[in-house]
Each structure stands twice: as C-alpha cells, then as structure tokens.
Amino acid sequence: MLKNRFIKQLFNSFLDLLPILAVVVIFQVLIIRQPIPDVLQLTLGMLFVVIGLTLFVLGLEQSLFPLGESMAHAFARKGSVFWLLSFAFCLGFGAAIAEPALIAMSTEAAKIASQGDNLADTDTARAGYAMGLRLIVALAIGFAIVLGVFRIICGWPLYYLIIGSYAAIALITPFAPADIIGIAYDVGGIATSTITVPLVTALGVGLAASIKGRNPIADGFGLVAFAALVPTIFVMLYGIVR
Amino acid sequence: MIAWLSHFGQSLLSTCLGILPILVIILGFQFLVIRKPLVHPKKILIGFLFVLFGIAFFLEGLDMALLPLGKLMAAQLTTPEFLGVSDGQIADWPAYCWVYVFAASTGFATALAEPSLLAVALKVEQISGGAINAWGLRFAVAIGVALGITLGVFRIVTGTELYFFIIAGYGIVVIQTLFAPKAILALAYDSGGVTVSTVTVPLVTALGLGLADSVPGRSPLLDGFGMISFAVLFPIITVLCYAQIASWLNKRRPPSKS
Numbered sequence: 001m002l003k004n005r006f007i008k009q010l011f012n013s014f015l016d017l018l019p020i021l022a023v024v025v026i027f028q029v030l031i032i033r034q035p036i037p038d039v040l041q042l043t044l045g046m047l048f049v050v051i052g053l054t055l056f057v058l059g060l061e062q063s064l065f066p067l068g069e070s071m072a073h074a075f076a077r078k079g080s081v082f083w084l085l086s087f088a089f090c091l092g093f094g095a096a097i098a099e100p101a102l103i104a105m106s107t108e109a110a111k112i113a114s115q116g117d118n119l120a121d122t123d124t125a126r127a128g129y130a131m132g133l134r135l136i137v138a139l140a141i142g143f144a145i146v147l148g149v150f151r152i153i154c155g156w157p158l159y160y161l162i163i164g165s166y167a168a169i170a171l172i173t174p175f176a177p178a179d180i181i182g183i184a185y186d187v188g189g190i191a192t193s194t195i196t197v198p199l200v201t202a203l204g205v206g207l208a209a210s211i212k213g214r215n216p217i218a219d220g221f222g223l224v225a226f227a228a229l230v231p232t233i234f235v236m237l238y239g240i241v242r
Numbered sequence: 243m244i245a246w247l248s249h250f251g252q253s254l255l256s257t258c259l260g261i262l263p264i265l266v267i268i269l270g271f272q273f274l275v276i277r278k279p280l281v282h283p284k285k286i287l288i289g290f291l292f293v294l295f296g297i298a299f300f301l302e303g304l305d306m307a308l309l310p311l312g313k314l315m316a317a318q319l320t321t322p323e324f325l326g327v328s329d330g331q332i333a334d335w336p337a338y339c340w341v342y343v344f345a346a347s348t349g350f351a352t353a354l355a356e357p358s359l360l361a362v363a364l365k366v367e368q369i370s371g372g373a374i375n376a377w378g379l380r381f382a383v384a385i386g387v388a389l390g391i392t393l394g395v396f397r398i399v400t401g402t403e404l405y406f407f408i409i410a411g412y413g414i415v416v417i418q419t420l421f422a423p424k425a426i427l428a429l430a431y432d433s434g435g436v437t438v439s440t441v442t443v444p445l446v447t448a449l450g451l452g453l454a455d456s457v458p459g460r461s462p463l464l465d466g467f468g469m470i471s472f473a474v475l476f477p478i479i480t481v482l483c484y485a486q487i488a489s490w491l492n493k494r495r496p497p498s499k500s
Contacts, residue, residue: 016360019351020441024311027347031340032318037311045307049355052300056357057364059292062285065365067268074276087271094263100256101443112464158428159419166412173405182404182467189438189474194297195261197358197436201365209369215425216369222428224362228435228474 006058013053021046060198068202069209076210081153084207085146091203092145092227095196096138102191106130106137109183133235137191140234141227145200148223152207155214158222165229172236180239187235188228197224253305254298261294300357300440308441312348313448319344320456338399342392345449349391349473352441353384359437366429374429382484383433386477391446394472398453398460404468411475418482426485433481434474442473 028036036042075084096102110126110133113119119129151161173181200223208220272280280286318324319341353359363376397407419427438446450469454462 017355020355023347023351027315027344032315042307045303048299048303052296052303053357055292056296059289059296060361063289063293067286070281083275090267094267098260098263100260162431163416170409179464185404185408185471186467189435189470190443192435194358194440195264198361201362205369218425218428221432224435225431
C-alpha cells in the first residue's frame with residue numbers, strides 16, 4: 001500500500017517536473033544551439049529533485065498538515081486568544097528569521113545601500129543593515145500572521161485588509177528611497193518558504209474549520225497573502241526612517 | 243562521492259537550521275501551552291523527516307542541475323551577440339523576443355514544479371471536496387507567473403518604473419475583487435505568495451540580474467529586483483479570472499445537469 005503510494009507519487013512528481021526539463025532542453029538545443037553541458041549531472045540532479053518532491057509531498061500529508069490542523073483545533077478548544085495570537089506571531093517570526101533566501105537577499109540589499117550615500121561602506125555597517133532588514137521582515141510577517149488569524153476569529157472579509165495594504169503601499173512608495181523600493185516589493189514573496197506555507201495554510205484552514213460559522217475555503221486562506229504584503233510596507237518604512 | 247556526501251550533508255544541515263526555530267516553537271507551544279501529548283508522535287516524526295530529506299534532496303538536485311543551467315541560459319540569451327546588437331548599443335525592446343519567450347516558459351514551468359503550490363493545491367482539493375480542481379488552480383497560477391515574469395523582463399528592458407506596473411496590477415485586483423465570487427477571494431490572494439519559493443526565486447532572480455547586467459543603462463543592483471513582486475501579483479489576477487470564468491460557465495450550464 002505504502003509502496004504503491006510512493007511509486008504513484010514518484011510518477012506524479014516526475015510529471016510536475018517535466019515542463020521545466022522540457023523548457024531547459026528545448027531552449028538549449030533549438031534556440032541557443034549549444035550542447036547541454038554535463039548530461040550525467042543534469043540527469044542525476046533531476047532524479048534528486050523528483051525524489052525530493054516525492055518525499056516532501058508524502059511527509060507533508062503525514063506531518064505538517066495534521067500538525068498545523070491539530071494545533072489550530074487545540075487552540076480553538078482552549079479558547080485563549082492570547083496564546084493563539086502569540087503562537088501565530090512566533091510561527092511567522094521564526095519561519096522568516098531563518099529563511100535562507102531572505103538571508104541572501106538582505107546581504108544583497110546591504111551591498112546596494114552601501115553603494116549609495118545611505119550607509120557607510122564598511123562590513124560592520126553592512127552586517128548591521130542586513131540584520132536590521134531581516135528583523136524588520138520577520139516582525140512584519142509575525143504581525144501579518146497575527147492580524148490574519150485575528151481576522152479569521154472575527155470573521156472580517158479578507159479584501160478589506162488586502163485592499164488596505166495595497167492602498168498603504170501605493171501611498172508610501174512615493175516617499176520611500178528609490179533604492180529600497182525593488183527590494184521592498186520583492187521581500188514578501190521571498191520570505192514565505194516551502195515549510196511555512198503548508199504549516200500556515202493548515203493553521204488557517206484548521207482554525208476556520210473549528211470556529212463556528214467560518215468556511216474553511218472562504219476564511220481559512222489568506223494568511224500567506226497578507227504575509228507577502230505587510231513586509232513591503234515595513235521595509236519601505238524602514239528605508240524612510242533610516 | 244565523498245565530496246558529494248559532504249555537499250549533501252551541508253544542504254541537509256542548512257535545511258535543518260531553517261526548520262529548527264519552527265520546530266522549537268511548535269514543540270514549545272504544544273508542551274507548555276496546549277499541554278497535551280502529540281497525537282501519533284511517531285507518524286509525525288517520520289513525516290517530518292520525509293519533509294526534511296525531501297527539501298534537502300530537492301535543493302541538492304536544483305543546485306546540481308537546474309540552477310546552473312538556468313543561470314547559464316539566462317546569461318547566454320542576453321549577450322549582445324545573441325541579441326544581434328553591437329556591444330554598448332541599445333537594442334529595441336523587440337530584439338529581446340527570445341528572452342520574453344524564455345521568461346514566460348520558465349515562469350510557467352517553475353510554477354508547476356513549486357512544492358508549496360503543490361501543497362496548497364492538494365489542501366484546496368481536499369477541503370473543497372474536489373469542487374476546486376488542483377490542476378486547474380495550478381494551471382491558472384502558472385499562467386499568472388508566466389505573465390508576471392514576462393512583464394518583469396519587459397520592464398527591465400524598457401527601464402519603466404517598477405511601481406507603475408505594480409500599482410496598476412493592484413488596481414486590476416481591486417476591480418476584480420468587486421466582481422469575483424467571494425468564496426474564492428482568499429485563495430486567490432494566497433496563490434501569489436504561495437507560488438514563489440524554492441524553484442522560482444533563484445531562477446527568476448538569476449534571469450533578472452543577468453538581464454539588468456547586459457542591458458545598457460540598467461544597474462543589476464537596482465533594476466535586478468522587482469521580478470519576484472510581479473510573480474507574486476499576477477497569479478492573483480489569473481486565479482481571479484479563472485474563478486470568474488468558472489462561475490460564468492456554471493451559470494450558463496442548463497440546470498438539468500445538477
């Protein structure tokens with residue numbers, strides 16, 4: 001049974017990756033007209049990606065989804081909004097602060113800032129700037145998840161919050177320094193990672209399922225969307241204040 | 243083999259470090275606040291290890307195969323020789339047609355391969371009882387990412403301001419919000435942030451940086467950013483479109499079928 005599922009999932013993962021392989025091969029051979037370098041390594045790498053995706057999906061259904069949902073149920077039963085919100089904040093903050101893509105990006109951003117006049121051209125100043133950026137983004141995501149969870153509890157329509165954030169971004173952008181705008185817009189998408197997304201989704205859906213009068217589809221989603229917008233606002237403010 | 247093992251060990255270690263804070267938070271809250279033992283601890287532990295190894299293998303494979311090749315191709319497609327212009331001369335934006343095609347197909351293909359989108363699509367299909375099809379959702383998102391990345395490339399080539407596109411995109415989303423079926427809104431908003439992770443970020447960033455580097459007058463540091471925000475915004479638009487079209491088709495279908 002398990003073996004069957006594994007093989008089935010392996011095949012599905014292969015199908016998921018087929019388009020990307022096709023794009024790479026077609027472009028390399030037909031348009032750039034260069035031989036594919038190191039075919040052996042490409043094949044081996046693709047094999048790894050397929051195995052990795054398969055393990056991820058199988059593990060997801062066994063651990064992250066049930067874990068997120070059972071915690072949401074437990075918090076709902078406990079009835080303490082304070083603990084639920086502090087859990088939401090810690091989850092958002094903890095996931096973002098350790099995100100490798102965010103670490104890479106904040107280092108890059110510090111490099112840009114030190115080329116302008118905003119920051120001294122020293123390693124310590126850059127490291128401080130990068131760390132500050134990471135902290136701001138992690139705070140923003142923690143805050144976003146808290147607000148999103150609060151929304152599920154209160155049953156506000158999501159689009160109030162989303163359109164409100166859009167308006168805030170549109171208003172702040174003209175005042176933000178030009179060299180931080182691109183980074184600020186990108187940062188939200190980068191900080192939501194492969195582990196955070198399933199966990200946060202399961203939390204939202206589980207919460208919406210265990211509160212009376214909430215619909216898991218209409219109310220349970222939206223946490224990730226908010227987590228991708230709020231960091232933009234926070235980072236632009238950080239750029240203005242500095 | 244030994245070099246490979248140590249490399250794999252490193253990516254496993256960095257995955258672990260990324261997960262560690264989350265694990266500590268979950269266990270801390272479970273035991274200190276909820277104060278109940280985990281249900282099926284063994285099953286969850288095994289599943290967690292699967293996720294851990296899955297991500298490590300996935301990243302390792304990407305590092306070995308797709309990322310170097312993707313970056314190489316982005317660089318090759320944007321060289322002056324390939325574009326057919328002499329170095330330093332500014333080419334018209336149509337000269338970059340293969341770059342657009344590459345951007346669109348990479349965006350589409352990476353979105354389909356993205357593990358977190360797969361996770362959310364599975365969840366949606368499960369809780370909607372199959373009413374929202376996982377493939378339909380992923381397809382709509384992939385089209386959105388393709389569109390977004392192509393526009394992002396166009397922006398770098400022409401040097402238009404980033405916020406102009408983003409704010410226009412926000413406007414479209416706001417208008418669609420007024421008309422789209424309310425039940426799908428949250429999911430549609432989520433679809434952007436969900437999609438952009440493990441595969442998309444490195445590949446798309448490489449494309450943006452490579453392009454900003456080779457187009458005269460662009461600075462890779464300033465103009466290279468912004469691609470991700472396109473890839474986050476446009477799936478929202480296409481998923482809302484998908485929902486709109488699906489609900490129209492449902493209305494037009496004769497009621498005898500249900």
